[in-house]
Amino acid sequence: MGSLTRSAASVKTVVGRSSKAIAPLSITSSLGSPDAAIDHKTIDSLQLATEKASRTGLFVSGLAVKGVNVTSRRHASTYDVPYPNFDECRRKSTLDAKVASRDTEPERVAFTRAVKGVAFGSFGLWGAKEGVQLLLYSKSMSMATRALAAIEISMNDIPEGTTKTYEWRTRPVFVRHRTKAEIDREKAVVVSELRGS
Secondary structure: OHHHHHHHHHHHHHHOOOOOOOOOOOOOHHHOOOOHHHHOOOHHHHHHHHHHHHOOOOOOOOOOOOOOOOOOOOOOOOOOOOOOOOOOOOOHHHOOOOOOOOOOHHHHHHHHHHHHHHHHHHHHHHHHHHHHHHHHHHHOOOHHHHHOOOOOOOHHHOOOOOEEEEEEOOEEEEEEOOOHHHHHHHHOOOHHHHOOO
16 A cells, blocks of 8 residues: 555656645445455556546546556557558569569569660660770861861852962862863863873
8 A cells, every 4th residue: 555655646746746645545344345456466456546546636537647656558459450461562473472582583583684684785885886986086087187178169269360279188279260262272182192102
């Protein structure tokens, strides 16, 4: 009974209420034999006795207070909650729990390996293409040389009978705008007579 009184006082101190005198619970002869709630042999009976002893006043009758030296109440478990089943989320190859995972590994990793193969293959082809292009560009002409490889000259810019000098691939090119008389004279030449004897 002394432990019950100390428990109730400790509860009041922890809760923040002032400690009042607590009358110990006694069993009168008119009640007959003590029941389990007053016998204090179980945790639940101690909890109930502590709650009864700490209830004082008009508005605190519904206040639930737990003693410092009393553990929490244990409730009987219920079995109405179904055991979770995640078979609809699992792969078909892993539904049988008796089959080892190494036996179903090829089926499970086939798609992943195919995706990796396609990805690495495409990156490999891209890298090979870049390497071949790099070799070809290193052996080809420079950009400046390719830019100067073709030159267009307008004959309207050159007066008849005059010669102009242009630069093509870092070399001079002489362009003459011939007159009509020069063109007729060159056409009159017999090509067979130009051969050396």
